[in-house]
Amino acid sequence: MVETSQREDQQRAARARRKELLEAADRVVMRDGPGASMNAIAAEAGITKPILYRHFGDKGGLYRALAVRHTDALLDGLRAALDSPVPRRDRVEATLDTYLVAIETRPQVYRFLMHPADEEQPSEQGFDVGRHSAPLLRRLGEELAEVIAERVDLGPGGEQLARAWGHGIVGMMHAAGDWWLRERPFPRAELVRHLADLLWGRLAAAGDRLDGPGF
Amino acid sequence: MVETSQREDQQRAARARRKELLEAADRVVMRDGPGASMNAIAAEAGITKPILYRHFGDKGGLYRALAVRHTDALLDGLRAALDSPVPRRDRVEATLDTYLVAIETRPQVYRFLMHPADEEQPSEQGFDVGRHSAPLLRRLGEELAEVIAERVDLGPGGEQLARAWGHGIVGMMHAAGDWWLRERPFPRAELVRHLADLLWGRLAAAGDRLDGPGF
DNA sequence: ACACTCATGTTACCGCTAGTAACAAGTAGT
DNA sequence: ACTACTTGTTACTAGCGGTAACATGAGTGT
Incomplete structure (x- = not known):
């Protein structure tokens, strides 16, 4: 026992x-x-x-x-x-x-x-007001997608690609901005440069560290 | 009158x-x-x-x-x-x-x-449970930042840059995933490729459209 | 055997919220 | 005067998160 x-x-x-x-x-x-x-x-x-x-x-x-x-x-x-x-x-x-x-x-x-705060079941209650008020991020993503699609040559299937990029870029801006706004680790201009660098391909251009397995 | x-x-x-x-x-x-x-x-x-x-x-x-x-x-x-x-x-x-x-x-x-659902005033009520349960996206961003900082050579000030990128990339993944999950405009593998392309600098590599002012 | 401790469980409540029904009153048109 | 309509009120409902007070049952010390 x-x-x-x-x-x-x-x-x-x-x-x-x-x-x-x-x-x-x-x-x-x-x-x-x-x-x-x-x-x-x-x-x-x-x-x-x-x-x-x-x-x-x-x-x-x-x-x-x-x-x-x-x-x-x-x-x-x-x-x-x-x-x-x-x-x-x-x-x-x-x-x-x-x-x-x-x-x-x-x-x-x-x-x-x-989205822990969303609630569904609108239960057929159609509101006239604000029907087109999709949350800000969605609107931003769609707008940016339009701009990209109309100004950048992405080849065949470019429209869907532009939408993926539009939403992705907006999400990047949002998340990085949210983090930066809470912590303020450096001036705004620096964040702008960092994010633009990221979009500009510095991730691909960066070299591997010598001591790591490579990212 | x-x-x-x-x-x-x-x-x-x-x-x-x-x-x-x-x-x-x-x-x-x-x-x-x-x-x-x-x-x-x-x-x-x-x-x-x-x-x-x-x-x-x-x-x-x-x-x-x-x-x-x-x-x-x-x-x-x-x-x-x-x-x-x-x-x-x-x-x-x-x-x-x-x-x-x-x-x-x-x-x-x-x-x-x-964050229209957040409410503040925790009013000094310290909960033991889940104190370290920062919302998923923040945790992801921090984790990714760590991985980037430890594996990619970003030069001086690289740690803060890695954090900006970590949160930004996670936000990109999140927002694009959220959009894709709602609309399912193409198979998952395609979104993976599109986003990886974006991170790989295709935005910088893409040529201007001939008819637009250039993005 | 008896009291004490302590976790588990209950009922019944509080204050607050979003949302609504019913009614009062002013005002314009006929 | 009667109707129609808008603006405003009071007084209510149902449900929520959260809590106080009490009941019970098992292990422990004496």
């Missing part, structure tokens, strides 16, 4: 319970979307709300715990792609593909991680 | 009223953040809730109308930068700069447009 302290047993049990609760929450969120209520999650787990709050503090805590799980899983895959022993260009493609496969095969997880 | 139909007067008045309401809503949202309540907005406008609902349908409608205003303003500036008669590289930089100036000088507008 093994002597296990009561404390250890309890902590183990608590961790197991927490895992069960997270799995129930996951089921509900994947079924009902990110707007799922704490009541619904508690019901799915077969318990009531205060228990959820004891385990996770508040809704944000539960959602963070959920997000960490999925994010860790995705990051593992990406790290593997980033470390695969192939030429640099192939590695870039492998990483992009890993990400895209992930969002393609589990779009609900993707929606939860990326 | 000019004969104006009552209908026209009323519509004009309704439009003016709507504009006033939008301005009041704007003040509240810029002051209290995107989580501002309809009650607060109505109070700021000196009226009560049902009037807001008659004008905008629901909260989403009001917020869409607000977003359209700001988005249009930003888009005008960007279009001007995109059309300025300077070399292509300078135009890219001007456009990036215009966007960054906008988010730098009016971060509250930016927050409203980009």
Whole structure:
């Protein structure tokens, strides 16, 4: 008979319970979307709300715990792609593909991680106002795609390519700007130059480090 | 005495009223953040809730109308930068700069447009769980920045440059993936190739169209 | 055997939100 | 005067996140 302290047993049990609760929450969120209520999650787990709050503090805590799980899983895959022993260009493609496969095969997880505030079911309520108010980033992407398509010669199939680039470039600007705005690590002009450099192909032009396996 | 139909007067008045309401809503949202309540907005406008609902349908409608205003303003500036008669590289930089100036000088507008669901005031409530669960995109950006910094020789100041690139590339992948996932205009492999091409400097390598002013 | 501790679970509530129904009042047209 | 319409109100609903107070049951010290 093994002597296990009561404390250890309890902590183990608590961790197991927490895992069960997270799995129930996951089921509900994947079924009902990110707007799922704490009541619904508690019901799915077969318990009531205060228990959820004891385990996770508040809704944000539960959602963070959920997000960490999925994010860790995705990051593992990406790290593997980033470390695969192939030429640099192939590695870039492998990483992009890993990400895209992930969002393609589990779009609900993707929606939860990326757009945790969206709610669906407009339930046939057509509003006249703001119908054309697609979120800013989409509009920007489409506008830029148009400009690119009309001014740059991209060869056959160039329109779709321009759209991919338009959205991609806007996303780059957005994400880099968001990071820069929070941390302000250097003046604005420097970020402008860095991003323009990136678009201008410095990634391809940069040399490998001598000590690394090469990016 | 000019004969104006009552209908026209009323519509004009309704439009003016709507504009006033939008301005009041704007003040509240810029002051209290995107989580501002309809009650607060109505109070700021000196009226009560049902009037807001008659004008905008629901909260989403009001917020869409607000977003359209700001988005249009930003888009005008960007279009001007995109059309300025300077070399292509300078135009890219001007456009990036215009966007960054906008988010730098009016971060509250930016927050409203980009993160309309965030709420602040954590009010000193420290949660143990998930403290390290920075949203997925930030984690990805930081991870990629690390990989780039450690494997690519970027010269002096390379670490900050790597971070800008890391976040930028992740944002590109995210935005392009988001668009592609909604529209599925071509197979995944094609998007992978397009994005890798973009990172590989095809934007700089592409020739100008013969009929346009050059991108 | 008994009290103590402590985690697990409940019911019943609070304050707040988005959204709505019902009603009052002013104003123009007939 | 009667109708039609807009503007405004008060008073309500249902549901949300979150919490206080209480019940219960298992292991531990005396």
